[in-house]
Amino acid sequence: MSASPLLAPPDARMLFDRMRNRNIMVIGDAMVDEWIWGTVTRISPEAPVPVVSVDDHSFTLGGAGNVANNLRALGASVQLVGTVGHDELSERIGSLLDAIGVRRDGILVVDDRPTTRKTRIVAHSQQVVRADWESTAPISSADGERVTQFVRAHARDADAVVISDYGKGLISRDVVEAALGAPLVVVDPKPQNMALFEGVSCVAPNMHEAEIATGIRVSDDASLERAARSLLERLRCRYVVLTRGERGMALFSADGVQLHVPAVARTVYDVSGAGDTAVAVLTLAFAAGATPELALQLANFAAGAVVEKLGTATASADEILALIDHGFQTG
Ligand SMILES: Nc1ncnc2c1ncn2[C@@H]1O[C@H](COP(=O)(O)OP(=O)(O)OP(=O)(O)O)[C@@H](O)[C@H]1O
Numbered sequence: 664m665s666a667s668p669l670l671a672p673p674d675a676r677m678l679f680d681r682m683r684n685r686n687i688m689v690i691g692d693a694m695v696d697e698w699i700w701g702t703v704t705r706i707s708p709e710a711p712v713p714v715v716s717v718d719d720h721s722f723t724l725g726g727a728g729n730v731a732n733n734l735r736a737l738g739a740s741v742q743l744v745g746t747v748g749h750d751e752l753s754e755r756i757g758s759l760l761d762a763i764g765v766r767r768d769g770i771l772v773v774d775d776r777p778t779t780r781k782t783r784i785v786a787h788s789q790q791v792v793r794a795d796w797e798s799t800a801p802i803s804s805a806d807g808e809r810v811t812q813f814v815r816a817h818a819r820d821a822d823a824v825v826i827s828d829y830g831k832g833l834i835s836r837d838v839v840e841a842a843l844g845a846p847l848v849v850v851d852p853k854p855q856n857m858a859l860f861e862g863v864s865c866v867a868p869n870m871h872e873a874e875i876a877t878g879i880r881v882s883d884d885a886s887l888e889r890a891a892r893s894l895l896e897r898l899r900c901r902y903v904v905l906t907r908g909e910r911g912m913a914l915f916s917a918d919g920v921q922l923h924v925p926a927v928a929r930t931v932y933d934v935s936g937a938g939d940t941a942v943a944v945l946t947l948a949f950a951a952g953a954t955p956e957l958a959l960q961l962a963n964f965a966a967g968a969v970v971e972k973l974g975t976a977t978a979s980a981d982e983i984l985a986l987i988d989h990g991f992q993t994g
């Protein structure tokens with residue numbers, strides 16, 4: 664185990680400069696998060712459930728869309744590849760992506776499934792219920808072929824590909840092989856799909872996903888390393904990054920390097936989407952030529968910056984730098 668050289672603010676600034684305008688393709692399950700905000704005034708006469716009087720209604724990008732959003736927040740040029748349904752929500756995704764300047768010529772409209780939507784009803788800052796509109800079945804082989812062809816034609820123009828797998832049926836071995844035409848492929852995997860990712864540059868599961876994929880229960884540093892090495896060997900990839908929630912992150916490389924960074928958030932408000940931020944920043948840092956030490960630390964600072972915010976969020980270079988500065992002053 665080695666202590667990583669601390670990420671100094673000038674190094675981070677230099678990396679942010681190099682990250683700008685990198686061309687990143689995000690392949691994954693794009694979603695719309697729908698938010699219905701209100702107040703509970705009474706119990707329904709129809710059933711013993713609260714009646715929420717709606718004050719506000721909004722839509723945000725989720726899943727692979729949130730990864731794209733995090734890449735844009737750091738100035739990358741981003742193209743999203745995936746599917747949407749033949750429904751009004753697909754227009755919503757389109758306008759959300761247009762608003763942040765993500766290219767969407769790789770988003771295909773498919774007939775036999777809806778645009779993935781997660782509707783949350785929130786009353787008095789508490790989630791009352793969530794409704795998921797989605798299909799998790801594999802997309803049809805004809806649609807899969809269209810996605811694969813698009814990736815095959817465009818991945819080689821990207822500086823890196825991120826595969827953001829939320830298990831909604833988009834990712835297949837064919838798509839992964841097409842993505843391997845890019846110089847760098849980083850994956851946020853679902854454990855049941857792990858075998859599809861053989862040959863990518865880096866996989867970045869959370870602990871739970873790593874445990875399921877390897878069958879190794881992680882309880883200490885030794886079992887953590889065993890799980891990571893098992894993934895490195897099985898997938899023949901260069902790096903495995905394990906995101907460990909409040910315990911930070913660890914990186915293991917095929918050539919024996921092992922790095923650990925502790926979590927850095929000052930106050931934790933909302934951890935949702937932190938994994939999206941982590942994989943986005945990790946990829947962009949590698950694409951900008953960062954060493955594994957610096958890429959891991961930058962991703963960890965960025966994830967720390969978003970857990971300090973409510974909702975799935977993005978971190979700007981200034982927000983990440985503020986956290987790095989803070990670490991330098993107190994560490
Ligand atoms: N409670 C926390 N305190 C501090 N940092 C955190 C916390 N939770 C997450 N993080 C930061 O976010 C990173 C990613 O979080 P985590 O390992 O939970 O990923 P994840 O489960 O894939 O997240 P999600 O799927 O909700 O986006 C961590 O490695 C860490 O840097």
Ligand SMILES: [Mg+2]
Binds near residue numbers: 851869938939
């Ligand atoms: Mg995750």
